Amino acid sequence: MVPLFIALAIISGIGALLAATLVFAERVISNYGDVEVDINKGNKKLAMKGGGSLLETLTAQKIFIPSACGGRGTCGYCKVKVLEGAGPLLPTEEPYMDAEERSSGVRLSCQVKLRNDLKIELPAELLTIKEYVSVCEEIIDYTYDTKQFRLRLTDGQHMKYTPGQYVQVLAPQYEKSSEEVYRAYSISSDPADQAAIELIIRRVPDGICTTYLFDYLKVGDKVRINGPYGQFYLRDTTAPIIFIAGGSGIAPMKCILHNMKNTNNDRRAVFFFGIRTTKDLFLAEEMTRFETQLAQFKFVPVVSQPEPGAEWAGVTGRVTHIAEDYLRKQGNAHEHEGYLCGSPGMIESSIGILKKLGITEDKIYYDKFS
Ligand SMILES: Cc1cc2nc3c(=O)[nH]c(=O)nc-3n(C[C@H](O)[C@H](O)[C@H](O)COP(=O)(O)OP(=O)(O)OC[C@H]3O[C@@H](n4cnc5c(N)ncnc54)[C@H](O)[C@@H]3O)c2cc1C
Ligand code: FES
Known part of the structure; x- marks a missing residue:
């Protein structure tokens, strides 16, 4: 019978050997050498070490691609058109691509590994995205799980x-994240x-x-x-607006409303703000102030589950249903533009309702x- 300490020594030895083999494999077998990434038909050429993902490689070169x-590989935001060198579309990428994107070579840049030279195409606006250093100037508690952070460049x-x-x-790396x-x-x-x-941020447990x-x-x-990133901004039309947001989804709406005030935009607009309990309500005063500053703006906070004993005299229910009732009563639902922000579930449900009411x-x- 082999004594316990010898058995343990043998197991540790095998473990160490396996670890060394993995490090060797990473360094030698996965050594893709230097590769070149050609951006926009020779407009910019980056020479770099292969092996990393296209997303992290571009980020390291201060070319910033949206990545939520x-x-x-779970948000679908980091799409980049790869003209040459990326190999076939991976099963992890397929759910995020429509037929046109598949045929034109669009890929999730976080899933594409740099194994050889690549030719990619980036829209001009992505090349203008800059990195800024800011200083946190103020932190305001809005609710038990939502804060506003003010960052000065x-x-x-x-x-x-x-x-x-x-x-x-x-x-950055900190004690809870490596x-x-x-x-x-x-x-x-x-x-x-x-x-x-300013950013309005809701805490995600263990996020x-x-x-x-x-x-x-x-x-x-x-x-x-x-x-800055994104295509979520107020279109320059005269269509009546319906804003629907949940929780911290109020953030871009607030920015848009400030801008409407600054530019004397008097479009008809109603904002349905969904929260779960009355403890989740914040910025109500500022939103109500917009009602006095914008000629045709209405703010409607909607509480889905007022806590027992809460003195809530406002609207109760699911924000999507309340918005639907409002649009039905207007009689011209199809003329509206819809601006939605918040959880994927709330957005999917709002899109379904708006489409049902004739908004394309x-x-x-x-x-x-x-
Ligand atoms: C375009 C865009 C704009 C955004 N703007 C805002 C904003 O203004 N304010 C804001 O608070 N957030 C916003 N978010 C969400 C934000 O980017 C993060 O996803 C969120 O703060 C969680 O990050 P984290 O690193 O703390 O959690 P992670 O470490 O990424 O996630 C931890 C765990 O929580 C889950 N999780 C991730 N996000 C959520 C969530 N929102 N709710 C519940 N569970 C979640 C994950 O699946 C994971 O299991 C925005 C997202 C996008 C795509
Ligand atoms: S960064 Fe989210 S899918 Fe690539």
């Missing part, structure tokens, strides 16, 4: 953005001041970035952000906080 899930810089767009915030991650947050501030931006922002970030700390897909705009 931090490269886990350093060196007198300004970020030129369209109200409704978002930025990516870099959460990796740096980027997460998307919509700009909520008054665009009249583009030297600072990497929100735990960092809520429990570690202090006023005076530096925060790296990049942007091209008049429904949204940002899913996935």
